[in-house]
Amino acid sequence: VASQPAIAAAPDPLPSWNDGPSKQAIVKFVADTTRQGSTTFVAPEARIAVFDNDGTLWSEQPAYFQLLFALDRVKALAPQHPDWKTKQPFKGVIEGDTKAVMASGEKGLLELIAVTHAGMTTEEFSKTVTDWIATAKHPRFKRPYNELVFQPMLEVLAYLRANGFKTYIVSGGGIEFMRPWASKVYGIPPEQIVGSSGKVKYEIRNGKPVLVKLAEVDFVDDKEGKPAGINKFIGRVPVFAFGNSDGDHQMLQWTAAGGGTRFMGIVHHTDAKREWAYDRKSHIGTLDKAWDEATQKGWTVVDMQKEWKVIYPWEQK
Amino acid sequence: VASQPAIAAAPDPLPSWNDGPSKQAIVKFVADTTRQGSTTFVAPEARIAVFDNDGTLWSEQPAYFQLLFALDRVKALAPQHPDWKTKQPFKGVIEGDTKAVMASGEKGLLELIAVTHAGMTTEEFSKTVTDWIATAKHPRFKRPYNELVFQPMLEVLAYLRANGFKTYIVSGGGIEFMRPWASKVYGIPPEQIVGSSGKVKYEIRNGKPVLVKLAEVDFVDDKEGKPAGINKFIGRVPVFAFGNSDGDHQMLQWTAAGGGTRFMGIVHHTDAKREWAYDRKSHIGTLDKAWDEATQKGWTVVDMQKEWKVIYPWEQK
Ligand SMILES: [Ca+2]
Ligand SMILES: [Ca+2]
Incomplete structure (x- = not known):
């Protein structure tokens, strides 16, 4: 009889997170939704996770x-x-x-x-x-902008995908501004990016069809636009949503209102030293009403300064 | 030494298709795009296949x-x-x-x-x-509408998916009219359905957020709108497109214009007995200019009457 191999501890899926309330909530959500036969189980096809981009997956200052x-x-x-x-x-x-x-x-x-x-x-x-x-x-950092992504959030994206979730960006920013680089940086393909868009015009130029970008707004994917964008592009209510500002308030409400197990998270920018600190009074990424509802409803509010071991990938040892 | 098992012939992936030019073109396309190391190979993430719905995946008459x-x-x-x-x-x-x-x-x-x-x-x-x-x-058929889907096209959808393609509907019809049943009938999830849409309004009703449908057009996913819709929702140029009318002309051109291996197909309704026969002069599903370009460019035009053994799933033995 062969001896039993020592049981290796499962590697930590969120190594850049301190063991605080946010990490615990994320890990519990994934455990709950993937436990076959439990009342908290979420069918694989319904595992839709949405992330705001500016201030949630990468910085948005100055x-x-x-x-x-x-x-x-x-x-x-x-x-x-x-x-x-x-x-x-x-x-x-x-x-x-x-x-x-x-x-x-x-x-x-x-x-x-x-x-x-x-x-x-x-x-x-x-x-x-x-x-x-x-x-x-x-x-400030003298580095390419796509290095200013949040290492702890990259880990959340990968962790969710490893557990059968389809990860989406739902951003107020332009779809076509994110698509060229998001795939490499976040592992999110073009077809999983929802955002604001301008109208386009189909034309044949030198025998080749092209889409010409017009100076006319097609869709603003912010505030009330986020649930509308999710409904239009995805057609399902997400079970997991992460944002950082009042621009995400309706997306978080919309996610919370679906039945069953749910996760609503907010990145609170509390680290003036390593990143930036701002919330209620900020012109960019104002976090006020969504924060109040998060406190009231028990949504997860990440204290970046306390809960994140590192902010950016380059800080990792 | 164990004896070699007899090699079983691979089951026909398109059993409802007669062995005509269309079946050959589809099988060749899949073989070409999935042959590792060949110049015709298409990377799995670029395997995007788009299908019109009305007249292409199901009937559209009367x-x-x-x-x-x-x-x-x-x-x-x-x-x-x-x-x-x-x-x-x-x-x-x-x-x-x-x-x-x-x-x-x-x-x-x-x-x-x-x-x-x-x-x-x-x-x-x-x-x-x-x-x-x-x-x-x-x-005419006294059956639920979602039984009037084309069995040979269901086989194409399944065959492409089995070969790593992501199948999408890109229809002039309403997104929200297709989503409730398309998943079960076509195996295409809500997030892979592109179509026309109306505007919606976000509201809180009795404490619960809802999206109210407004009588205002948001997007018309037809003709020039199809490449625009593909660009907006998918963000990649498809390598495979199937339609049935001039409403698909631009989608077919857009697909053809991408580099590399391509498949452009048209369902030609030629079977007045088993389904309907109509093309250039029809008010519904007019097939005229797209047919001319298909002939000129060598795109695949399916002669339904000659190439399809059965039209609907219930005709199968
Ligand atoms: Ca934001
Ligand atoms: Ca059609």
Whole structure:
């Protein structure tokens, strides 16, 4: 009779998480939903997990990275637009005059998005994003933006997938801004990315069909738009949702309202030293009403400073 | 030494197809794209196959089944709307006066769609569709509508999936009309259904969040809308596309334009006896320009009458 092999301890699926309430809640949720025959079991096809992107899977300071992309694009395109030297908000962007850009308000911002996100084919836009991600550096960390992803959240994504969950991004950001790099960075394929979108126009150019991006909003995947986007793209109510701001409030409510076992999580940015600290009064990623409901309903609120051993992948030993 | 077991012939993956040019093209495509190391190989993550629904996966005569659903709903709702007795197009629907309904034109049709597809929650609508599919009978075949699916196409779906393809519906019909039954009938989950959609409104009703369907078009997934829908929902160019009409022309062109191994197929309705025969002059499922391009480019055009041993699953021995 062969001797019994020593039972190896299962490797920790969330090694970058301290053993706090959030880690315990995530591990309990996965154990509950995958335990065959239990009342908390969730059928494999219903294992839909949704994640906000900005501030939930990667940082969003000092501004949404997609906005920083747009500003970089304006600078790159400026030589072809001599009139921008004297025209706001372009002048402000070129001269680094943030005040002047801000003074142009929402109208100015939409102009910036229009010239940088429309008027080219989807293929051309995708290439621009790919090039930017490969070369641009974050102002504080001097690293490519796609390195500013949260190591603990990468572990949650992998852990859920290893347990039969289909992981989705449901972001207020542009679908076509995320798709070129999300697959490699998050392991989430293009067809599992829900986000805001602009209208496109089908054309035949030199005998080849193309989709030309128009300066017209198609869908805003934020706040009330998130449950609508989930319903449209996925057609099922998720059983797991993670966000970081009031923009995710309705998505979290929508997830909570489905029957059966549920997980609602919020990343609370509490670490001014390693990342940033902001919540109720912040202009970016305001966390106020969703936080109140989370406290009231017992949703998971991650204290980044206390619960995360590392923030970014490069900090790992 | 144990004797070698006899090598069993691989079972035919497309038993309802006669050994004609279409079956050969489908089998060759799958062999080519899955042959490791060949120049025709397609990586598993890029194996995206899209199918039109009406006229491609199920019948669409004497009218689109979703329209027949709307007419049945008008009749069911009539007792709550006494004014409909004297008001077109409702009067015509209730009295079975097709001419009067048709005379109300596009405006009338939109009114019918509005009262039957809006003003309720997505959950309520889904239940209505489920109930209708379970009880309504097709006027010619006296069977539930979801039995009027094409057995040879079910085999193509299963064959592709068995070879690592992700199968999608890309239909001009409503997403929420297809989702309640497509999973069971086609093996295609809700998140792999692309279609036309109406706008929705997020609301809290009795403490529970709901999405209320509005009588406002969100997206029309037909003609030029099909490549746009594929780009928005899937974010990859398919390598395999099957349609039946000019509504699929752009989807087929879009698929053909991607590099590498490609399959473009059209179901040609040629069987007036077992199903219906129609093409260039038909009001439903007009097949004209797409057919011309198919002939010119060598795309696969299925002659239903000659190439399909059976049309519907119930005809199988
Ligand atoms: Ca966010
Ligand atoms: Ca069709």
